[in-house]
Amino acid sequence: MWEYTEKLKDHFFNPRNVGEVENPDGIGEVGSLACGDALKLTFKLDKKGKIAEAKFKTFGCASAIGTSSVLTEMIKGLTLDEAAKLTNKDIADYLGGLPEQKMHCSVMGREALEAAIENYQGGGKKKHELGGTVVCTCFGVTDKEIERVVIENDLTTVEEVTNYCKAGGGCGGCQGEIEKIIEKIQGDKVKEVSVPAPRRTGKLTNIQKIQLIQQTINEQIRPALRAHGGNIELIDVEGDKVIVAFRGMCAQCKLTEFTMKDVVEAKLREFVSKELFVEEDKESAQEPHNHRE
Amino acid sequence: MKTVYFDNNATTKVAEEVLEEIRPLFCELYGNPSSMHTFGGQIGRRIRQAREQVADLLGCDPSEIVFTGCGTESDNTAIKGALAAAPNRRTVITTRVEHPAVLAVCRELENHGYTVIELNVDRQGRLDMAELEEQLDDDTVLVTIMYANNETGVVFPIENIAELVTSKGAIFHTDAVQAVGKIPLNLSKSNIDLLSLSGHKLHAPKGVGVLYVRKGTRLSPFMLGGHQEAGRRAGTENVPGIVGLGKACELAAENLEAENSKVKALRDKLEKKILQKCPDCRINGDPDNRLPNTTNISFEYIEGEAILLMLDKYGICASSGSACTSGSLEPSHVLRAMGVPFTAAHGSIRFSLSRYNTEEEVDYTIEKLPPIINQLRELSPFVMK
Numbered sequence: 001m002w003e004y005t006e007k008l009k010d011h012f013f014n015p016r017n018v019g020e021v022e023n024p025d026g027i028g029e030v031g032s033l034a035c036g037d038a039l040k041l042t043f044k045l046d047k048k049g050k051i052a053e054a055k056f057k058t059f060g061c062a063s064a065i066g067t068s069s070v071l072t073e074m075i076k077g078l079t080l081d082e083a084a085k086l087t088n089k090d091i092a093d094y095l096g097g098l099p100e101q102k103m104h105c106s107v108m109g110r111e112a113l114e115a116a117i118e119n120y121q122g123g124g125k126k127k128h129e130l131g132g133t134v135v136c137t138c139f140g141v142t143d144k145e146i147e148r149v150v151i152e153n154d155l156t157t158v159e160e161v162t163n164y165c166k167a168g169g170g171c172g173g174c175q176g177e178i179e180k181i182i183e184k185i186q187g188d189k190v191k192e193v194s195v196p197a198p199r200r201t202g203k204l205t206n207i208q209k210i211q212l213i214q215q216t217i218n219e220q221i222r223p224a225l226r227a228h229g230g231n232i233e234l235i236d237v238e239g240d241k242v243i244v245a246f247r248g249m250c251a252q253c254k255l256t257e258f259t260m261k262d263v264v265e266a267k268l269r270e271f272v273s274k275e276l277f278v279e280e281d282k283e284s285a286q287e288p289h290n291h292r293e
Numbered sequence: 294m295k296t297v298y299f300d301n302n303a304t305t306k307v308a309e310e311v312l313e314e315i316r317p318l319f320c321e322l323y324g325n326p327s328s329m330h331t332f333g334g335q336i337g338r339r340i341r342q343a344r345e346q347v348a349d350l351l352g353c354d355p356s357e358i359v360f361t362g363c364g365t366e367s368d369n370t371a372i373k374g375a376l377a378a379a380p381n382r383r384t385v386i387t388t389r390v391e392h393p394a395v396l397a398v399c400r401e402l403e404n405h406g407y408t409v410i411e412l413n414v415d416r417q418g419r420l421d422m423a424e425l426e427e428q429l430d431d432d433t434v435l436v437t438i439m440y441a442n443n444e445t446g447v448v449f450p451i452e453n454i455a456e457l458v459t460s461k462g463a464i465f466h467t468d469a470v471q472a473v474g475k476i477p478l479n480l481s482k483s484n485i486d487l488l489s490l491s492g493h494k495l496h497a498p499k500g501v502g503v504l505y506v507r508k509g510t511r512l513s514p515f516m517l518g519g520h521q522e523a524g525r526r527a528g529t530e531n532v533p534g535i536v537g538l539g540k541a542c543e544l545a546a547e548n549l550e551a552e553n554s555k556v557k558a559l560r561d562k563l564e565k566k567i568l569q570k571c572p573d574c575r576i577n578g579d580p581d582n583r584l585p586n587t588t589n590i591s592f593e594y595i596e597g598e599a600i601l602l603m604l605d606k607y608g609i610c611a612s613s614g615s616a617c618t619s620g621s622l623e624p625s626h627v628l629r630a631m632g633v634p635f636t637a638a639h640g641s642i643r644f645s646l647s648r649y650n651t652e653e654e655v656d657y658t659i660e661k662l663p664p665i666i667n668q669l670r671e672l673s674p675f676v677m678k
Contacts, residue, residue: 002598012599012602013603013606015672018671018672029674033594033635033636033639033675034635036596036615036616036617036622036624036635036639037596037617038674038675039674040674057672057673057674058672058673058674059594059595059596059672059673059674059675060596060599060617061596061597061598061599061615061617062598062599062602063617064596065599065672102617139622162622166622169621169622169623170622170623214404214406218403218404222403231403233408234406
């Protein structure tokens with residue numbers, strides 16, 4: 001059971017400002033059914049340009065609903081410039097804190113507010129677009145969004161980033177990239193490197209090489225393939241040639257060659273040895289195997 | 294406020310009769326059954342009796358019962374122990390809807406060079422026997438398929454599966470944690486080689502489980518360091534747990550049919566009334582092959598954790614397959630494997646009953662639930678007025 005503050009419980013059981021403002025000046029919609037939470041924020045300004053009325057509709061857990069309710073209370077009476085300065089941390093602090101795994105609810109609140117302000121400034125036409133390139137494909141989170149939660153909340157681990165914006169919480173295939181973003185921003189603050197990157201110096205014995213290849217496939221490659229209904233099996237290693245078979249969705253996928261070159265070979269070269277190249281064992285791929293849909 | 298406990302697939306109340314049975318085993322009869330003196334040695338008799346009581350419920354020989362620390366330990370022992378005893382075959386078959394105690398173990402095996410095949414289920418949560426038959430070959434060492442699903446209550450045709458699997462020379466294990474005590478079993482007439490059960494799911498205390506090992510099944514022990522359980526599970530016996538589980542099995546065997554028809558009637562009423570009173574909801578799982586005590590209902594466009602917290606305010610305990618309740622970000626792997634759309638998976642609620650539930654509790658829940666659903670739907674941006 002989650003440890004929610006009394007304030008959050010109050011806003012969950014007695015949500016304020018539910019609904020949609022009529023003829024709103026700004027509308028912000030973020031999240032989706034697939035992601036598990038979504039928020040629609042609407043507001044209306046008074047003559048002085050301050051937020052006179054704000055309402056919300058939220059699909060999500062207790063903390064998503066409580067956070068949304070609190071947000072509408074917080075922004076009332078603010079000018080748009082003032083409102084734009086709100087961070088997710090301000091929202092969480094106002095609630096007396098949120099469980100770590102629920103911090104993404106406060107980020108969703110801030111994003112909806114931003115979207116609504118942009119919508120107003122764009123004359124109601126501009127659709128809210130998230131800048132940057134997508135890093136986490138499972139939850140559609142971009143590098144810009146990750147950078148922002150890292151800076152605003154002083155995050156130093158991938159797990160924290162997942163708690164704050166969900167990135168890395170699906171298949172886990174982007175965790176290495178998230179780590180690089182954290183390192184770029186936090187530099188020396190990141191003390192322990194959690195993902196093992198055991199590229200060996202010096203020559204590997206055959207046994208060491210095969211073990212390292214297997215380990216890299218297990219830890220670096222399979223999780224991402226599995227998330228998309230696929231799998232990979234190490235068939236054999238002959239010198240620098242690594243023979244693998246793709247299973248399930250990967251076996252039927254037209255992009256197999258792309259996947260193999262791009263992911264498997266790159267990972268093996270990064271973690272084991274630069275000389276390695278990958279070949280697919282076509283014979284065993286003919287047999288239907290895992291995860292057939 | 295009274296607690297209405299509809300979460301019996303998570304854990305159950307210890308039966309009063311069970312508690313009475315084990316009470317003296319803490320401060321008076323606390324000896325070690327392995328001791329030479331009478332004080333300890335007499336406890337061995339209690340364990341023998343418990344072994345017989347469990348065997349009676351399962352319809353097997355007492356020598357085929359191995360007591361363990363929990364259902365998860367039974368599953369781990371069954372899978373790893375069976376593989377260790379048959380090192381020449383390298384393929385394991387399971388399903389996408391197993392409990393993590395099986396699924397996580399199987400997926401870990403891939404890291405050790407095993408090929409793991411996860412069978413799909415259809416929208417009702419049913420297996421395709423033809424797919425299983427197609428996948429079975431002479432490299433298959435073990436097939437592990439649950440008896441009944443903990444989330445949806447869907448019951449698989451385990452007897453047919455066991456017959457098919459063993460006829461192909463593979464070992465068959467079933468995680469029957471949710472089935473024992475709810476479905477009549479007769480292992481002497483079945484082809485099941487290994488079966489796991491857990492004490493606290495059938496009104497025994499937590500911390501005790503059983504692995505049924507059919508005579509002649511080769512299995513390497515998981516715990517080493519003692520002669521207990523005929524060398525199949527080392528470690529001083531959890532005497533109160535084992536004796537309590539024996540008593541719980543005796544109680545289950547006595548009233549299995551009568552109690553389950555009562556529980557089923559309550560479940561059916563709860564389910565029917567909820568469907569009548571709440572629009573846009575659906576039952577997850579094959580209604581024709583289901584545990585008598587379980588219903589899994591999806592409420593579209595709202596989220597499960599929010600429903601649970603509102604029920605909690607009225608003292609009603611249930612569980613959910615939503616992402617938020619699991620601490621992960623993805624909804625239940627079982628519902629996803631069944632192809633339940635996201636709109637419904639996040640809003641799924643499981644009610645699981647036991648013989649201790651009453652009609653009053655069902656009526657109370659039927660009264661409290663619909664306004665909660667309405668209230669949350671008013672908050673949802675996906676519900677249009």
